[in-house]
Amino acid sequence: MKSFDVAVIGSGPGGYVAAIRCAQLGMKTAIIEKYATKGGTCLNVGCIPSKALLDSSHHYEDSVKHFKEHGIEISGDIKVNLEKMIARKQDVVDQTTKGIDFLMDKNKIESFQGVGSFKDKTHINITNSEGETETIEAKHSIIATGSKPRSLPGIEIDKERIITSTEALSLKEIPKHLILIGGGVIGLELGQVYGRLGAEVTVIEYMDRIIPTMDSAMSKEMKKVLRKAGVKFALSHEVQSVERNGDEITIKAKDSKKDKEVEFKGDYCLVSVGRKPYTDGLNAENAGVKLNDRGQVEVNDKLQTATDNIYAIGDVITGAMLAHKAEEEGTFVAETIAGQKPHINYNLIPNVVYTWPEIASVGKTEEQLKEDGVEYKSGEFPMRALGRSRASGDVDGLVKILADKKTDEVLGVHMIGARTADLIAEAVTAMEFRASAEDIARMSHAHPTYAEAVKEAALAATEDRAIHI
Missing domain, CATH: 3.30.390.30 (FAD/NAD-linked reductase, C-terminal dimerisation domain)
Incomplete structure (x- = not known):
């Protein structure tokens, strides 16, 4: 059985940064990843691919709408090759995830592919896709298993027409009418991508403004910009049902201000109502690790779980679900294990x-x-x-x-x-x-x-x- 000073479960921004910092501080480190590529949601189906598509669609919009005013004239039609755009996005993702593999090798971190689950507080079972299980021993463990897209009661995500952000990053066609349930970060970013490429975009938001967690001046200005680009908004609307009939999606929502039901029809519906902690298969209870009623791993101010040699970071604990927040926590935990006194100012x-x-x-x-x-x-x-x-x-x-x-x-x-x-x-x-x-x-x-x-x-x-x- 292989033994380590630290085992990190999850290789997203929090996990791989924690592993690198542990290795830098002289600890023998292992990292466990369920999927074939490292980098977690952020690198594979989140931050990096969405920015690649945002940049590509921005170039297209500039060429169609703004090049002429800069004195740049292009003869012939300017067309979107969505397949190539998606392929470029994937190439960016592949290069970035390979970079994580390089960093693991450089820092002599041993990688394991499979689902990591606690056997007890110092032993972790790793089960690969073939069902084979290997057990390692770790003095300390760091849970960095991240999050998954959240849905609403009664909505069945079919991953074809009723989709999450993951599927929205790899569509085979530009939607005619993309309806976004949720006016937060994910919805606005991906809505802008497809809006630039020619889709009609409608945002249905439960709150009375978009990006409701940010300063209201930002919400007001962004709404004005997006409206100018043709985006429609249905604010203070509570979604009641989402139904698919062939290629048509029908969404019924209650307008809380007018107290009446409103119907929306489109060919794609992106459910972007936030994310939830992901702990499936972790068997946290075997190690005495406690989850709260929201499915988050409970930690103290040192990011220690109820079991003192096990820590948790990133989307799987309370706080903003941000890659750079997870990175800071990864460094914080590594330095805490090493006996240092790091700090994070969450504000x-x-x-x-x-x-x-x-x-x-x-x-x-x-x-x-x-x-x-x-x-x-x-x-x-x-x-x-x-x-x-x-x-x-x-x-x-x-x-x-x-x-x-x-x-x-x-x-x-x-x-x-x-x-x-x-x-x-x-x-x-x-x-x-x-x-x-x-x-x-x-x-x-x-x-x-x-x-x-x-x-x-x-x-x-x-x-x-x-x-x-």
């Missing part, structure tokens, strides 16, 4: 929606500050006031900075616009060092850049001193 884990314009935020929203009774001040700056935005044609969006009314410490930064997924790192850095709005306002920002909007929003929050509006 400073950024959140990003990779639509175009991109949406990014960190810290508290205005709604949260109001609910907590915190006195704050707000500064905003529109992207269209930037020379860089006008030069590129990306004028939609704004940056909003919330600061403590008395101390001027930055409490939250929310932005929508070109490259805000990258810009948000400036806000995270500033808030990690507890910067004030004036600190950001006094920093020199290169001109012309999108980042100038951050400086201007900080100036706006500092005695309304924005220069360019």
